[in-house]
Structure formats: C-alpha cells, structure tokens
Amino acid sequence: MAAIIIDGKEIAKKTKSEIVGQVQEMKTQGMTPGLAVILVGDNQASRTYVNSKQKTARELGMHNVLIEYPESITEQELLAKIDELNNDENIHGILVQLPLPGHINETHLIEAISPDKDVDGFHPINIGRMMTGQDAFLPCTPFGVMVMMKEMEIDLAGKHVVVVGRSNIVGKPAGQLFLNKNATVTYCHSKTKDLKEHTRQADVVVAAVGKAGLITADHIKPGAVVIDVGMNRDVEGKLCGDVAYAEVKEKAGYITPVPGGVGPMTIAMLMYNTLKSAKNHLSKLQNSNL
Numbered sequence: 001m002a003a004i005i006i007d008g009k010e011i012a013k014k015t016k017s018e019i020v021g022q023v024q025e026m027k028t029q030g031m032t033p034g035l036a037v038i039l040v041g042d043n044q045a046s047r048t049y050v051n052s053k054q055k056t057a058r059e060l061g062m063h064n065v066l067i068e069y070p071e072s073i074t075e076q077e078l079l080a081k082i083d084e085l086n087n088d089e090n091i092h093g094i095l096v097q098l099p100l101p102g103h104i105n106e107t108h109l110i111e112a113i114s115p116d117k118d119v120d121g122f123h124p125i126n127i128g129r130m131m132t133g134q135d136a137f138l139p140c141t142p143f144g145v146m147v148m149m150k151e152m153e154i155d156l157a158g159k160h161v162v163v164v165g166r167s168n169i170v171g172k173p174a175g176q177l178f179l180n181k182n183a184t185v186t187y188c189h190s191k192t193k194d195l196k197e198h199t200r201q202a203d204v205v206v207a208a209v210g211k212a213g214l215i216t217a218d219h220i221k222p223g224a225v226v227i228d229v230g231m232n233r234d235v236e237g238k239l240c241g242d243v244a245y246a247e248v249k250e251k252a253g254y255i256t257p258v259p260g261g262v263g264p265m266t267i268a269m270l271m272y273n274t275l276k277s278a279k280n281h282l283s284k285l286q287n288s289n290l
C-alpha cells in the first residue's frame, strides 16, 4: 500500500496562520516581531532561501530587515553589526545565512548572536538547553520535523529512529529532539558500515545527508515513517531529496515529499521562533513595568 504523504506545505500553512494571528495581537500591544537576516556574498542558493524567509516574514506582518555584504567583508565588521542588532529593540531574531566565505569563522558569528535572539537555534546555549530539556530556540529544520510528527499524530515513545546525517544544524539536533520524545535513536554518517542494516530496523528514518537517491526501498522496513530533509538537484536540475521517492513511497507508511515536505516547515519554524522571541521581549518589558 502506498504511504501517507506528510504534506509539509499544508502543515506549514496551518502553523503560519496561527503565527499571523499572534503577530496581529502583539501589534495591538505596540510590538511588531522583527527579524534581521545577514547575507554575505553572492551565493545563489543562499539568496533564494533569504528571499523566501523575507517574503514569509512580510506575509506574516513582521518587521524584517535584510543586511547584505560583499564577500570581502571582514569578520570584525560582521561582529560589529551583530552587536548592533543584539542591542536593537526592534529586532527579535538575528540570522546569519550560511555558508559564509572561508575567511569568516561561522562559530564566532553564531556565538556572537545573543542567545535570546538566536532564532536559528544554533547558539551553544540554545543547543545546551535543548539537550537538557529546557526551554530553548530549537533549530528550525528538526523543529519542523517534530511539528510534522505531532500533526500526523505519530507516537514516538519507544520507537526506533535512525537519523542519517550528523551535522550540527540538522542531524544531531533531530536525533536529540526524537530522544526528548522517548524514541530510541541511532545516528548514521559517512563512516557507518552497512547503512541498510541500520535503516531497515527503523520505525522512523530521517535522511539528512545531501545525496540524491541514497535511501532506496531496500533501506526501509515496510510501514516505516520516512522523513526526507535532503535538498539536492537531480540530473535534470529539479529539486529532490535524499530518498528515492517513487519506490520508497510504495513501501513506507508515511513519507515527506521534496519539494513540499520539510522545506516549508523550516521557514515556518523560523517565524515561530521570531514570534517567540518577541513575546519573551514583551513579557520582560511588561514585568519591568510592574
């Protein structure tokens, strides 16, 4: 039987419709959630992502600022801009679009962003909070995956989740969030011997690698949930994931398509985090007026 398609576009739409109402509500209290995006250089893919984030922020009624720099910008100049944004009352979320040119140290920039405005959820403070189960800004892509699980009412307690990929921004936090939901988690990566042996045992497979067609029907247990985070171009230049969608969807229980799966959720969760940051700011102001 063909898998149930997890429609990321629809779930993202629902999430955004909840956010837009809350943005309007905040505006009546004199505050507009504000997002600042820093874009360095002329990477076409980065520009597309940034445009999409800005468009969504505008649609949701948020204040949004794009700060663009040429590739020749220095790390010091970027750090000074982040410092300025950390102190800007109208900005609640700061995002540095990755990747950055080689002469700039990503870690220095991420760590310079105030953890209270780190709406990407990449700052070590937020990662530490997530790991210890405290309130945190969760990294948008894995957060979006968890919202999809919730919307589809997929029970995770005791389930075996195999995450393929262990990057700091997707694979590692995804595994942690599943663990927080009481799943048993296995991580696979480029040094894993016999990937199939692991993925075939999984109730849930999360593919976050960046290799088109890596996960085939042979990797999947019948009825498993398959989450495809990958964003690749196929030989015809069309967007595709890490999963051989046509064959896997005949065997899986649930599957996310690419496009229209995890991608739209990532942006929706960025907006959610920006709203959350603005709400935190508002309640701090209100408490200081008590």
Ligand code: NDP
Pocket (backbone or CB within 6 Å): 141, 164, 165, 166, 167, 168, 169, 170, 171, 188, 189, 190, 191, 192, 195, 208, 209, 210, 211, 214, 229, 230, 231, 232, 262, 263, 264, 266
């Ligand atoms: P990275 O390149 O940082 O990480 C890729 C991971 O895959 C690494 O951990 C690597 O292992 C592992 N890997 C590579 N080859 C294999 C293999 N043959 N078998 C098993 N594991 C392997 O990528 P990201 O995590 O940043 O992104 C992953 C994918 O998700 C990309 O396609 C990216 O475009 C996409 N993406 C999609 C988003 C969305 O919104 N949908 C958002 C962010 C990313 P090792 O650690 O050993 O090198």
